[in-house]
Amino acid sequence: MYRLAVLLAIAWLIRSHHERIRVQGDWPITVSEVKAFLPGAHRLKVDSGPRGGLDVVDAAGHRIGYAVRTLPDSRDIIGYSGPSDVLVVFDAEDKGVGIAFRQSYDTPSHVEDVKMEFLFMESWNGRAWDAISEISDFNEAGIYGVSGATRTSEAVMESITHRLAVTKGEDGLNRRVEFHGNDFALLAFLAGGCLFAFWKKKALQKWRWMYSVATIGLLGLWMGDLIAQSLVVGWIESRIPWEATPGLVVFVGAAFLLPWFTKQPVYCQFICPHGNLQRWMMKIVPATWKRPLPLDGKWIGRWIPVMLVVVVVAVSFLQLDFDLAGIEPFDAYLIKSAGIATICVAIAGLVISLFFPMAYCKYGCPTGWLLEFVRKRSGKARFGERDWMGLGLLSVAAIIYLVPLSVWLG
């Protein structure tokens, strides 16, 4: 339970961090900006709903308002020479309490003119979110452009109404689960893996080699549906595409939950095409060529997947330009689109496994490490080496989450 909780906590941190980035963009709204309109503001809480703004919370934890910025949603609304990022603040009753320029690509002197025109800047006050978003004629609504900076002020007006109206378009999206051929194929592979994992009858097990070849040929080379860090992290960062690829969602979910419930590493031991390919490779060279890894080597090797998971966590949090597919061999199965890095990892892993059986699975695979991490163990539960590793990972994720991005990225 502890281990699953650690992974879920890391996933929650990544998810929450990306929600924050999605809502806040490149120039996050700060409490001090909002304080100018809501002096009681103490904290800003990301609203992951369709409005995509920030709940303003006071010191006692009560919601006292809401804040949004017009960029990036209104980036196409240009004044004289560029768009403006405007902060719009509402009170707890959803009525406007003020707007402010945050940053502008427009002509600075026109922006100054608009800023100094208090009638214009305050014309939003007291108006409800819905009322502003529905404005189609500004004159009729009693909001007038600023003389001498007409285009800049009009762009601000349009940016605000556009930003508030755009949230409505997200309602009513068609999200119907539809199973297609690939989904059924994945479920069939999952069922096959479970069958071989849990039903040990000799009559069935003698066909395992056929299943193993099928995972390499069909699941790997044909479908390319291998569980990888890039896939899992992508889902955590955005959302789980249960309506687009329900079969894959069930497949990945089962890969994590089966070892947790049943102690059986079903995916790693039976389904993973790369694991199965390594098992076939082991048969190529004579047994005498194989070498057991020395104890120190095993100890050191156990840290490699942990290091890779730390890299994955850092890449995700810091949004680094780093293709996570390159740290694992799984994308190499998509031969047409595979990058050099993933191909190198795949080949190196297979060559090493000729001499050190299943070396990649044991000492190189971050996804395998996570699946093994959640696997339930027999015997007395005690806080072991892996639990400390998990705690370390959670600490790394929490530190990156809590420390502002500017500290890491300048």
Place this chain on the structure above:
Amino acid sequence: MKEAGSIFFRFSGLFLIVLAGGVLIGFPIAEKREERRVRDMLLIVQEALQNYHVAEEIYPREFMTGSQLVHFLTKEECLDIEVVNPWTGVAFGDIDEPDGLRYRTDSIAETYELVVYEPGTEIEQFRLDSTENQSLE
């Protein structure tokens, strides 16, 4: 004795693994830091360029590198703060120091174009102009 050797090997191995991890994310972090510095610099230069346009009603006519543009805008009193050269990490100094920013305008100096190229290449990293790409978001 065997135990001591074992600890040495283990921690040497662990050190190498941490080092490998550092190398894996070190370069992308350095790239990202530079990217953020470039964005900051672009915003300052763009605002100064707008100030120049307000004063002169045209954009500067000459093609310029980043350091030349910063010197020009400072001389024209459109830029009153020190701009950090994102590629060196220190304020723009020598007028001919290398940088990845290029400024150009059209034949009647009515539009501007600030393009940042990846160092040593012709690959565009950022583009800020008055016609199509008016923001970095």
